[in-house]
Amino acid sequence: MAAFYGTPIVYRLEDLPHNLQMLMQINPMTHIINAYRDIFYYQQMPNMKVLGILFVGAIILTIIGYFIFKKLQKGFAEEL
Numbered sequence: 001m002a003a004f005y006g007t008p009i010v011y012r013l014e015d016l017p018h019n020l021q022m023l024m025q026i027n028p029m030t031h032i033i034n035a036y037r038d039i040f041y042y043q044q045m046p047n048m049k050v051l052g053i054l055f056v057g058a059i060i061l062t063i064i065g066y067f068i069f070k071k072l073q074k075g076f077a078e079e080l
């Protein structure tokens with residue numbers, strides 16, 4: 001529930017006070033939802049710079065997660 005209301009899905013980010021807007025911009029899903037809103041509602045291109053930064057961050061986190069998994073793989077089945 002916190003993730004749903006912490007992401008501007010049913011409300012616009014611009015409707016929030018400025019200090020909450022700054023806090024909401026930390027959530028990466030905020031930018032993805034705003035990109036969809038720009039495309040479908042406003043028929044304009046989303047901010048590709050922000051989406052590119054999110055994409056690069058996701059790739060970096062995937063690589064880090066892969067190496068952590070490979071390091072801990074031997075004892076992984078016993079923990080589950």
